[in-house]
Amino acid sequence: MATDVARPLTEPSGAAAETAAAPRPAPRIARDKAILAVEGLIKRYEIGEPVLNGVGFAFGAGEAVSLIGANGSGKSTLLHCCTRLIEPSGGRIRLLGDEVTPLPPRRLRRLRARVGLVFQKHNLVGRLSVLTNVLHGAQARQSGPGSWCQAFATKTAREEALHCLEQVGLADLAARRADRLSGGQSQRVAIARALMQRPELLMADEPVASLDPKAGQEVMALFAELARARGLTLFFTTHHLEHALDFSERVLALKGGRLALDATASGLRADDLQSLYV
CATH class of the missing domain: 3.40.50.300 (P-loop containing nucleotide triphosphate hydrolases)
Structure with a gap:
């Protein structure tokens, strides 16, 4: 206590x-x-x-x-x-x-699956697209190829992943390989992936x-603001x-x-x- x-x-x-x-x-x-x-x-x-x-x-x-x-x-x-x-x-x-x-x-x-986890190491799959990496956040609540790769994802899932990217300001980089991102961009994608889980706690x-x-200041401010906007702990x-x-x-x-x-x-x-x- x-x-x-x-x-x-x-x-x-x-x-x-x-x-x-x-x-x-x-x-x-x-x-x-x-x-x-x-x-x-x-x-x-x-x-x-x-x-x-x-x-x-x-x-x-x-x-x-x-x-x-x-x-x-x-x-x-x-x-x-x-x-x-x-x-x-x-x-x-x-x-x-x-x-x-x-x-x-x-x-x-x-x-x-109800907890969105973000770590110091961003743990993105470098050879895959930014959008696919965000879709991986859905694996916590669903199974199947739709959460493995954007090519197999439903239109609804892709739109949700794009919305998560919009919230971190990276929707325009959805098709880029994750290994071509800067450190700050990579962490924003990791945050978008966590939001894709629809967590109750970050x-x-x-x-x-x-x-x-x-x-670091920009990413932390964004992280805190997104938590407030979604009513997350x-x-x-x-x-x-x-x-x-x-x-x-x-x-x-x-x-x-x-x-x-x-x-x-x-x-x-x-x-x-x-x-x-x-």
């Missing part, structure tokens, strides 16, 4: 103590009402301390939530545990109304880490503190395998978060 974080991340002294404001704890939400609820999450590998050690939080429909922390803090591990792309070692995860850990493979696949693991600052990891503050309503932070912060973004500044990286 969401944890109380009512103290500053660093202890101010002197005049700073009079003006520094504590992060505002995020509102609590009941576990059975949450889109994603994580309770006592543990992930342990064979050697060393747990990567995640008792992490808990919950958020509701329509929220935009960012997850920050230093390299090795467990951000990607946490995100992947939520859909069991990585198996948790302990704890409970409730996603879109389902208890994730006990789900058998078929039901787990159906659950994952999850992104450092979606702009491989892009230059200008392209957004959960993303990032190293960019400005992105966390600008494009989410709530900021979670990991440090030492534990949740060090769960606060509303509006009450934070980038300087307030530097201690997470010490």
